[in-house]
Amino acid sequence: MPKRLIQRYLPDSREVRRHPWIRRFGHRLHDPNLWHLNRRSFAGGVAIGLFCALLPLPGQMVAAAALAILFRANLPTAVVLVWLTNPLTIPPVFFAAYLFGCYLLGKPPVVADLANWKALLAHFEAIWVPLLTGSLVLGTLLAGVGYVIVRFLWRWYVLRKQARRNARRTAPASRQAYAPVVRMREPKRPEQDPGPHSAPERKRAVPTVRL
Template sequence: MPRKLLRRWLPTRETLDNNAFLRRCAPFLTHHNLWHLNRHSVAGGLAVGLACGMIPGPLQILNATILAILFRVNLPVAIFGTFFSNPFTIVPLYIAAYGLGRLITGANGTQAVIPPAPETQWSDLGASVQAWLDWMLTLGTPLAVGIVALALLLALAGYGVVQLGWRLHVLHALRLRRQRRGA
C-alpha cells in the first residue's frame, strides 16, 4: 500500500496530542507501532478493525482501539477498519454470519427460515435497539457462532490481502526502479 496515500488520510500523532481528551490517554498511545505505516502494523490494524466490525452495537471503535493497543498494531487503520459495518451492511453481514453459524453448528433442521428483521423506529430508538436485540436472540447459537467465525475469517482475509498487496506493490516499485536504471 502506498504510504503517501495512507498518510494523507490518517491523523497524525501531533493532531491527537492537541486533543484534550486524548492527552489523558497519552501513556497508552506512545508505542511507535500504533502510528507506524509498515506492512505488518497496517495488516494487523486492518485485521483488528475487521474483527471488531462484527461486534454488535456501538462498541466497535472502542474494542478496536483496545485491541490495537494490546496487539500494538496501527491504531487509525484499526478504527477505520470497523467502518465496513454500518446500518446498510450490518443486516446482510448478520444473515451471512447466521448461515455460517448454521453450517458450523449443523443446525440445518431447526429454524430453517430467518425471522424478519425488525424495523428501526428513529423516534423511539430505545425500543428499536431492544427489538434488534430480541431479533438477534431468536437466532440463537448459530448467530453467535457465525459472528465469531465471520469475524475471524474477515480478519484473516484482511491480514492476508494487505500483506500480499503491500508485497506486490513493493515488488512492482522495485521492478520500475530497475527499469529506470537500465534505460
C-alpha cells in the same frame, strides 16, 4: 503500497487520540508503532478492523483500539475499518452471520430478517448464540484473508517499485553499450594556391616524328 494514498483515507492521529473512549487508554497511546505505517502494522490494523467490524456488540471502536494496542498494529486503520458495519450494512451483514451460525450449529433459523426488531427481541435467546458464533467465525476468516492480501499487495508494490528503479538506472548504461559507433570523416584539406616562388610544374616532353 503507497503510504501517501493510504494516509489520505485514514483519520488524523490527533483526532483519534482526542476521541472520548480512545483517550482513556492514556499512556498506552504513546507507542509509535500504533501510528507508524508499514507492511506489518497496516496488515495488522486491517485484520483487527475487519474482525471487530463483525462483532455484534457495542463498543467496536474501543475493542479495535484495545486489540491494536495489544498487537501493536496501526490504530487509525483498525478504527476506521470498524465502520464497514454501519446502520446501512448492519442488517444484511449480521443476518448473513446469523444464518452462517445456524448452519455451523445445525439449528434452523427462527427469524427471516434481523431488521424486524419485534421478532428479534422476541427470539433473542434463540438468536444470540448463532449470531455470535457466525460473527466470530466470519470475522476471523475475513481478518485472516485481509491480512494475507495486504501483506501480498504491499510486497508486490515494493518489488515493482524497486524493479522500475533498477530499470531506470540500467537504461543509460545499456544505451551506451549498444549505441552505434559513428566515425567522423576527416575534412578535406583545401588545395593550396601555388605562390610566386613555387617551382613551376614540369611539362612532359612530347616526342617528335621526323618524316
